[in-house]
Amino acid sequence: MNDSGELPTLRIAMVSLHTSPLDQPGRGDAGGLNVYVRQLATALHAAGHHVEIFTRGEGDPDFLSPEIPVHYLPAGPPGPLEKERLHEHLDEFGRALCAATHGHFDVIHTHYWMSADAALCCRDSFAIPIVHTMHTMGRVKLHDHPESSELQERLDAEDNIVDLATRLTANTPAERAELVRFYNAPLAKIDVVPPGVNLEIFNPHGDRAIWPSASSSSALKVLFAGRIQEFKGPQVLFNALLLAKTKSPNASIHAVFIGDNSGPEQLNLPQMVERHHMHDAVSLLPAQPPERLADWFRAADIVAVPSFSESFGLVAMEAQACGVPVIAHASGGLAHTVLNNVTGALIMDLDPNHWADKLVELESDGIPETWSQNAAAHARDFSWERTATSAVASYRRATQPTK
Known part of the structure; x- marks a missing residue:
């Protein structure tokens, strides 16, 4: 002193x-x-x-x-x-x-x-x-x-x-x-x-990206942002989208995956989209700078974080700061970052069936109106x-x- x-x-x-x-x-x-x-x-x-x-x-x-x-x-x-x-x-x-x-x-x-x-x-x-x-x-x-x-x-x-x-x-x-x-x-x-969270960039009041689906006005818009590797769980969300089409053929759900391949065992999302004919339900984009990522968050209805584990879950908090609810795996820091049924929903495991059920439910019943406001308020504490x-x-x- x-x-x-x-x-x-x-x-x-x-x-x-x-x-x-x-x-x-x-x-x-x-x-x-x-x-x-x-x-x-x-x-x-x-x-x-x-x-x-x-x-x-x-x-x-x-x-x-x-x-x-x-x-x-x-x-x-x-x-x-x-x-x-x-x-x-x-x-x-x-x-x-x-x-x-x-x-x-x-x-x-x-x-x-x-x-x-x-x-x-x-x-x-x-x-x-x-x-x-x-x-x-x-x-x-x-x-x-x-x-x-x-x-x-x-x-x-x-x-x-x-x-x-x-x-x-x-x-x-x-x-x-x-x-x-x-x-x-x-x-x-x-x-x-x-x-x-950089609240100057990640907040509810900025621009919104143009969603790349012709049916996006009626579809549930789901966003994944992160490295394309198994531990981050993009394959969990992709398989959930496949199952959702079977469980509810009339459900309209479109997902955007943002990120680049990472790690020695890389997932081939383009090949998965091609093999399962998911072009109408999935769009793939490269990693985005923070200002542009915030635009994508604000354009989404829900952000999915199906990581096997996160010490905090920065993507989840940045999305909430933009006023966007999050569905996340209830593991590690994500169970602290996302408030279940308040700022989004926590899913107890990584079974794609359970993620598909949640997507179908949100598409059918709508996302609770309070989640968005609660998410932005929660993030302001960080x-x-x-x-x-x-x-x-x-x-x-x-x-x-x-x-």
């Missing part, structure tokens, strides 16, 4: 090794984590703190804003590298991070397990406190989706991170409980830091300014001398 009684500003190194905050969400490995790092860094800077970001790459820094540099550090051969191979090069990134941050920062905030695994060498070398946000957890993914393949290196690293990081942050109370349940994390070490305030509180706990 300085002479005026104010707490000192912090020098914060944000680390997102496997994906840059400058990357387009919904493309490649970019998603909610990218939005989180970008928006949190911006809000921290606006609150008067010094923030620099470190990611894998080469060349001179880019800038998130004139005051927030994005530094590139080496990890393996130059150029793109599959996320599944990056763990082989974490030591190289860690050494470069140690050299770049030594003596210049008060705290390192790492995002995703690879970032923390690499940064732990900084902690060992000169004891910069590390605050870590998991975003997703290997053991939770295996629990929710036993068929998924998770590296043993990841599981071991996450155990190590829980032991050695100075503080852990969780997006929701549900994620905090998962850290305790699956990793035996000490409850006193975990701070709940809810993500926010701002990045509040996220930054909570994050700073965690940073200050991490930098306090141990007694």
